[in-house]
Amino acid sequence: MRDSVLMERRVIRLGSFLLLAVALSAAPAAASFVIFESGQVRPLALSPDGSQLFAANTPDDRLEIFSVGSDGLTHTGSVPVGLEPVAVAARTNGEVWVVNQLSDSVSIVDVASATPHVVRTLLVGDEPRDIVFAGPKDSNNFFLRAFITTAHRGQNSGVPFSDLTTPGIGRADVWVFQATSVGGVPGASQLAVVNLFGDTPRALAVSPNGNTVYAAVFQSGNRTTAVTEGVVCDDPSGAANNTVAGPCSVSSVSYPGGLPNPDTAGGTKGPETGLVVKFNPASGHNHWEDTLGRNWDNAVRFSLPDDDVFRIDATANPPAPLPSATGVKPGQPFAGVGTVLFDMAVNPLSGKVYVTNGEANNLTRFEGPGGGGSTVRGHLHEARITVLDPASGSVTPRHLNKHIVYSVVQDSPNPTSLASLATPLGMAVTSNGATLYVAAFGSGVVGIFNVTQLESNNFTPSQSDHIALSGGGPSGLVLDEAHGRLYVLTRFDNSVSVIDTAMRKEVAHLPLYNPEPTSVKIGRPLLYDGGATSSNGEAACASCHVFADFDSLA
Known part of the structure; x- marks a missing residue:
């Protein structure tokens, strides 16, 4: 299947080199193209020394390499990896790991050689999504352990089918590898598979000291069911x-x-x-x-904890969930974080964890005007950043669009919609812990927050705190404080934007090769663009159908 998919995905590129010997009276059929719409999690990474930027080219199945200089970015290489790469992380200045969601694999890329290339492919569980490095360090102060989120299933996992029908077994795995080097060639050996009591996991984050890894359940829900x-x-x-x-x-x-x-x-x-x-x-x-307070236990014969973000001891041998109190699932989970958890970032000074998420309004009945005051018109969900305090265990959601009056419907764009942020994904926090940048995938902008105001809920949503991007669908970003820049991957046009953080302005936009047909490129924004599809700038089809998947909010 892998070969057939690769052939279909490359057919557009080959088509430009084919000549027809015989003219046809009818126009030829469009070449097929397989699209999976894998959601990017960590599409950009800087090398530890800041000299290189690495980008996951999801539609072209490649790792793109840029040199970083005082005058900007220069594209220096492109390395074929697995299918649908969604996350990239640099362990050292010469070693980059790429998570391939569709291939159920991780590519270890040697970027220090004259010709960068994959030196090792690790087969992992189903639909891996994110990767971080943590735990013990080597003599050069680089972390030795890689943590990768996957579903508790899949062709490489060894998970028996009975696990999927046995109560009490989690559906979330974090695979842990020990980085190795034989003759200077990067490699890895498996240390553990950490099982967590949640559904498919997505984002990972690391505490400032590298001792704790945080793992977020993707569609963790809000304790609702049908x-x-x-x-x-x-x-x-x-x-x-x-x-x-x-x-x-x-x-x-x-x-x-x-x-x-x-x-x-x-x-x-x-x-x-x-x-x-x-x-x-x-x-x-x-x-x-239900909303009337009636007891439906006879219709729902299971319990459902609301465990959203788990903690893993990255230094343990082998790594394991942090022990919890009696009656609580292992991993000291944070509850009530959100319905769909997208990405996480850690404040380097306070250690607080920020989680971008959407909170579904799925308990409210009757879409439309309602007739009796019950409606989700324009209020399908709320875009949020939830603040987790590992010291106290507190969970504090912050609605990014608290200025919206949902009962008011008006033509878009309008002042309300222009101040809104839709589908918040990747984040970056400055080294002094004072400023947070967030990629608003459904708004085509980067939002800027004063961390103190965000945590205390004293911020005022404003278009003046947005950085406009020429390409839509910003999915991930990384700070380059040495050059006063922010790099942003824009998925709609598959490009990298360069932001001057002092000017709050895009100063360059570098396209990556994209084999997707024009129909896909034009159609994608219709699913995600909150400004084009809602009067308040927050809601879109993807509010429920996250990354073009089915609605599994309840």
Whole structure:
């Protein structure tokens, strides 16, 4: 399958070199192109000495190499890696690791040789997404251990099918390798696979001292789930609009009633449907409840913790989740961080962890005007950065678009939409811990936050704190403080933007080779662009269908 996919993905490039011997009366069919829309996690990395910038060219399956100078970036090389590279990290000045999501692999690239090339390919679990280095260091002060997030499944994992049906086994793995060098050639040996009680993991981050690795569950949820329509009691025949059916029995099992109001829009009664319920852990409750507070435990026969970000001891032999209190899953997890967790960054001074995320408004019923005051119109989710304090264990969500009045719908663009940030992804924090930059994937800008104001919720959303980019879909960024620059990968046009941080302005834009057809390039923004698809600049199709995947928010 790998060979066939590679052939299809290269066919566009080959097409420009083919000549037809016979003219055809009809236009030839467009060449096929396979697209997977893998979400980039860490697409840019600087070498430790700051002399090189590395970029994951996701659509072309390559690692791009730039030299960094006082006059800007110069492209110096391109190395084929695995399929759909989404994260890159430099362990040393000459050794770069690339995470290939579709190949279920990690490429170790020797960038110090005259011709940079892959020297080792590591096969890991399903859909690896991120990589960091932490733990013990070598004699040159470089970390020796690589941590890679994967799903607890896959062709290389050795995970038995029974693991997927056994209660209590996590679906999140972090593979750990020890970096090695034989004859000067980089390599690795596997140390451990750390299992965490969550669904597929995505982002990783490292404490300032390198002793702790933080792992975030991607679609961690917000303790909601769906109850099938078959157990939601139907309204009696001929019942008036906005009648809430009473309790009923289905197959000798009791259920608390019908759909909460409203059940009409514009005077038209809606169909009988399923219902989203949320687990309420509060004292005196501890049940699955709807918005009316009714107990749906008979319809949901499982428990669902809200463990979102876990802590791993990077120095242990082998690395393992930090021990938790009795009754808490291993890893001292942070709860209530968000519904979909995108990326993480650590403040180098305070050690606080910042998590970009979307919080789904999926418990609210009846999309549209609502008729009875219940609507998610323009309020599908909220774009947030949640602040985690490892010292106290506190979890503090900050809504980035708190200026939005969701009941007001107006033409876009408008002052509200222009001040909004949609789908926050990668972040970077200055070395003094004072300023945070965030890539707003659905807004085409980089947002700037005073860290103190962000943590205390004293910031005011403003377009003046945005850096406009000529390419859309900023997914990841990295700070080059020595040159006063910020480098940003813009996924919509597959380019690298160079930002002057003092001027708050893009000063260069370097395109990467992109084999995607024009139809894909033009169509991608329609999925993500919050400014074009919502009046408040926050919501887009991708708010629910994250990276073009199915809606699994509840």
